[in-house]
Amino acid sequence: MASQAVDRPETAGTARRTKLTPEREQEFFDAVLEQIRRCGYDAVTMAGIAASTRCSKSTLYRQWKTKPRFVAAALRSHRPVRFAGIDTGSLAGDLRQAARVAGEWSAEDTLLQGLGHAVTRDQELKGALREAFVEPEIAALREILRRGVERGEVPAGHPALEFVPAQLFGVLRMRPVVEGEYADADYLVRFVEAVVLPALGLP
DSSP states (O other), X not given: OHHHHTTOOOOGGGGSOOOOOHHHHHHHHHHHHHHHHHHOGGGOOHHHHHHHHTOOHHHHHHHHSSHHHHHHHHHHHOOOOTTTTOOOSSHHHHHHHHHHHHHHHHTXXXXXXXXXXXXXXXXXXXXXXXXXXXXXXXXXXXXXXXXXXXXXXXXXXXXXXXXXXXXXXXXXXXXXXXXXXXXXXXHHHHHIIIIIHHHHTOO
């Protein structure tokens, strides 16, 4: 992959990891993710990150070897779970709140857009993206659904339960493609009320 090889120093020292403080490591992670948001993945270089964080390029290569590995580590470093902590007391209320939360971040977080097709070209990036962004949110949604089942709002074997995460993530991804607009909070709440709640048999 061309992006991995850009400016990569080929020295024996690249095999030795550098001891970094957690704060310094996070500074590198924040810098690379911010540059991806602003410039896109392909425009980001290890040299540029080194310059913006006042370190040597060889330090980054000793630590992470390639740009995809560096970005994957940054993705895994810290990602708040947006759906965690949602608990309104009812499944319908929780799903409406999840829709609002998802709508608020969909237009603001340009990191996914910045990664673009890079995640389809590199399996490590793809895995890191799923681990950092997708799996924690799906787990939080499934916890919301589990509580709804425990409260008796939806039968445990209801066939629509397994499709709720795909419905929410699908509309987030596809509305910009189909309609040219982000799925904002208002749109997602209406989607939940028109599609998700009726599928679950909820008012």
